[in-house]
Amino acid sequence: xxxxxxxxxxxxxxxxxxxxxxxxxxxxxxxxxxxxxxxxxxxxxxxxxxxxxxxxxxxxxxxxxxxxxxxxxxxxxxxxxxxxxxxxxxxxxxxxxxxxxxxxxxxxxxxxxxxxxxxxxxxxxxxxxxxxxxxxxxxxxxxxxxxxxxxxxxxxxxxxxxxxxxxxxxxxxxxxxxxxxxxxxxxxxxxxxxxxxxxxxxxxxxxxxxxxxxxxxxxxxxxxxxxxxxxxxxxxxxxxxxxxxxxxxxxxxxxxxxxxxxxxxxxxxxxxxxxxxxxxxxxxxxxxxxxxxxxxxxxxxxxxxxxxxxxxxxxxxxxxxxxxxxxxxxxxxxxxxxxxxxxxxxxxxxxxxxxx
Amino acid sequence: xxxxxxxxxxxxxxxxxxxxxxxxxxxxxxxxxxxxxxxxxxxxxxxxxxxxxxxxxxxxxxxxxxxxxxxxxxxxxxxxxxxxxxxxxxxxxxxxxxxxxxxxxxxxxxxxxxxxxxxxxxxxxxxxxxxxxxxxxxxxxxxxxxxxxxxxxxxxxxxxxxxxxxxxxxxxxxxxxxxxxxxxxxxxxxxxxxxxxxxx
Numbered sequence: 001x002x003x004x005x006x007x008x009x010x011x012x013x014x015x016x017x018x019x020x021x022x023x024x025x026x027x028x029x030x031x032x033x034x035x036x037x038x039x040x041x042x043x044x045x046x047x048x049x050x051x052x053x054x055x056x057x058x059x060x061x062x063x064x065x066x067x068x069x070x071x072x073x074x075x076x077x078x079x080x081x082x083x084x085x086x087x088x089x090x091x092x093x094x095x096x097x098x099x100x101x102x103x104x105x106x107x108x109x110x111x112x113x114x115x116x117x118x119x120x121x122x123x124x125x126x127x128x129x130x131x132x133x134x135x136x137x138x139x140x141x142x143x144x145x146x147x148x149x150x151x152x153x154x155x156x157x158x159x160x161x162x163x164x165x166x167x168x169x170x171x172x173x174x175x176x177x178x179x180x181x182x183x184x185x186x187x188x189x190x191x192x193x194x195x196x197x198x199x200x201x202x203x204x205x206x207x208x209x210x211x212x213x214x215x216x217x218x219x220x221x222x223x224x225x226x227x228x229x230x231x232x233x234x235x236x237x238x239x240x241x242x243x244x245x246x247x248x249x250x251x252x253x254x255x256x257x258x259x260x261x262x263x264x265x266x267x268x269x270x271x272x273x274x275x276x277x278x279x280x281x282x283x284x285x286x287x288x289x290x291x292x293x294x295x296x297x298x299x300x301x302x303x304x305x306x307x308x309x310x311x312x313x314x315x316x317x318x319x320x321x322x323x324x325x326x327x328x329x330x331x332x333x334x335x336x337x338x339x340x341x342x343x344x345x346x347x348x349x350x351x352x353x354x355x356x
Numbered sequence: 357x358x359x360x361x362x363x364x365x366x367x368x369x370x371x372x373x374x375x376x377x378x379x380x381x382x383x384x385x386x387x388x389x390x391x392x393x394x395x396x397x398x399x400x401x402x403x404x405x406x407x408x409x410x411x412x413x414x415x416x417x418x419x420x421x422x423x424x425x426x427x428x429x430x431x432x433x434x435x436x437x438x439x440x441x442x443x444x445x446x447x448x449x450x451x452x453x454x455x456x457x458x459x460x461x462x463x464x465x466x467x468x469x470x471x472x473x474x475x476x477x478x479x480x481x482x483x484x485x486x487x488x489x490x491x492x493x494x495x496x497x498x499x500x501x502x503x504x505x506x507x508x509x510x511x512x513x514x515x516x517x518x519x520x521x522x523x524x525x526x527x528x529x530x531x532x533x534x535x536x537x538x539x540x541x542x543x544x545x546x547x548x549x550x551x552x553x554x555x556x
Contacts, residue, residue, distance in 0.1 A: 046378045050388040217368070322378040323371065338364060 022110075023101050032262040036063045038310075039317050046321045073251035078141065081248065085139035090249065090256040092132035097264040099125040104270050105180045107280050107301040118179040119167055122271060123160065126226065129264070130156045133235070133245050136257075140248035148244025151328060152228060152235030158335045159225040159232075165343035166219040169350040170275050173198055173208065179271070183279025190283035195276040207353050211346055216276045218343050220312075223268035225335070227261065230320040237325055269312030273305065280305040403466045404485040406459050408499040412444045412478035415452035419470035419479050427463035428470060431456035433510045436517050444476040454500055455507045461487070462495040 006015040037052070037060065044051030052059025077086055103118035105111040115121060130153050137149020173194065174182050186193050195212045197205030225232035236244030246257045273279060280301035287300060326334065389396060415432040432452040435441055441450035471480055489495050502510070 322374040
């Protein structure tokens with residue numbers, strides 16, 4: 001992909017810029033537009049309502065209208081805010097969540113960076129979001145914002161531990177930190193996915209299946225907490241903290257926070273899909289191989305990748321409209337008393353199995 | 357340790373139960389009624405906007421008197437004996453020109469008390485409930501069918517008639533008084549003549 005762009009534009013800088021902005025404009029923005037609509041519809045259907053129906057057929061233009069509204073809004077910076085940090089925070093939050101997309105393989109031919117430490121990079125860069133959130137909470141000079149930001153920091157830092165432990169146990173099986181290589185390993189059919197014990201046949205595969213499922217559940221729960229989604233949405237708990245750390249933001253800055261949240265949702269879903277569910281690989285083999293059209297394969301891969309990501313985003317929404325919000329102490333209990341011990345035990349058992 | 361594992365199991369199990377319930381609701385048809393497009397069927401005896409059928413109104417003022425919030429305003433003028441106002445649909449003869457019949461729907465409390473006393477059943481509640489206005493004065497509904505010139509004409513007619521009648525009455529009274537005076541005189545004369553008769 002990168003080489004093709006370099007050849008077309010004859011300049012590496014332009015090629016880098018285009019390659020960097022491609023997922024943003026081709027993927028994240030349309031995805032955010034679609035996901036907000038999906039969220040509204042899913043929540044509505046789960047509550048036996050209809051959701052948006054008036055803007056366009058079945059309300060499909062609702063999010064476009066929302067974006068137009070947000071663009072028109074006045075950009076308010078409150079009098080006592082720390083202006084520099086206040087303006088920097090949304091950018092940092094979005095940069096943090098967008099940077100994670102660099103290491104996510106959308107297809108076998110498109111990946112932002114083919115660095116071998118992709119997963120490590122994602123774990124590291126997504127911690128940058130905490131800095132942004134703390135900044136916004138502090139700079140807003142508002143107690144709700146600060147409370148939300150502090151809760152968010154506590155939550156994200158705590159939940160990074162089980163996430164890291166689970167990723168570690170998967171890395172022990174696959175032997176690589178690159179999501180691209182990980183996706184390549186789980187090729188061809190769905191029984192080669194990591195959640196079903198990886199591509200190698202044998203007693204090891206069968207022993208691994210239950211522990212991989214536990215690993216996936218732990219990963220999914222802690223990733224939910226990392227993107228501040230219900231039932232772990234205490235940083236922006238609207239019934240307690242108005243809107244948490246983005247209480248004071250309006251207009252486009254608020255929209256950027258919103259975009260970052262939805263980008264994050266897809267990012268963690270995509271990582272879950274890449275690690276456990278075969279990434280961009282089709283579960284039933286490729287149609288392109290069947291009829292001998294090589295160029296069809298990347299498109300199929302993009303399709304499967306998007307579908308898997310969207311499925312996990314849907315499950316996030318499903319959970320959001322099912323479960324009530326946890327209390328702060330419950331949140332910490334879930335993480336420190338349950339997820340981390342289970343993740344540890346799981347790590348040890350998977351380590352032992354991989355020795356067989 | 358046992359309790360710990362039980363807690364874990366309960367945590368996962370209850371989440372799955374909840375998810376099953378919400379998943380079922382994902383496919384249950386929604387209860388929303390998209391109001392301006394689809395309307396709920398109203399019951400037979402709904403009480404909404406008042407309507408007056410002026411062809412049947414005899415101007416008896418009973419509805420205005422029954423109204424607890426005084427939202428009905430009626431003014432009438434008597435008709436001349438020569439004029440024929442027609443009959444109501446249930447056979448009552450109309451005798452009054454209804455010059456004003458205003459209902460201030462903004463005041464109306466939809467109690468339907470005005471409907472029952474009406475002798476000709478000309479005031480009733482319809483099922484129309486979408487009549488919001490930007491100006492409160494637009495909610496005063498004017499039902500009188502006469503135009504302002506007609507109203508003036510009728511008033512003038514009646515006053516003229518009244519004056520004429522008054523004059524006639526005065527004339528009649530005068531004539532009566534004269535007649536009475538005459539009769540009195542006659543009677544006196546008779547008495548005198550009687551007295552004049554000698555006693556026998």
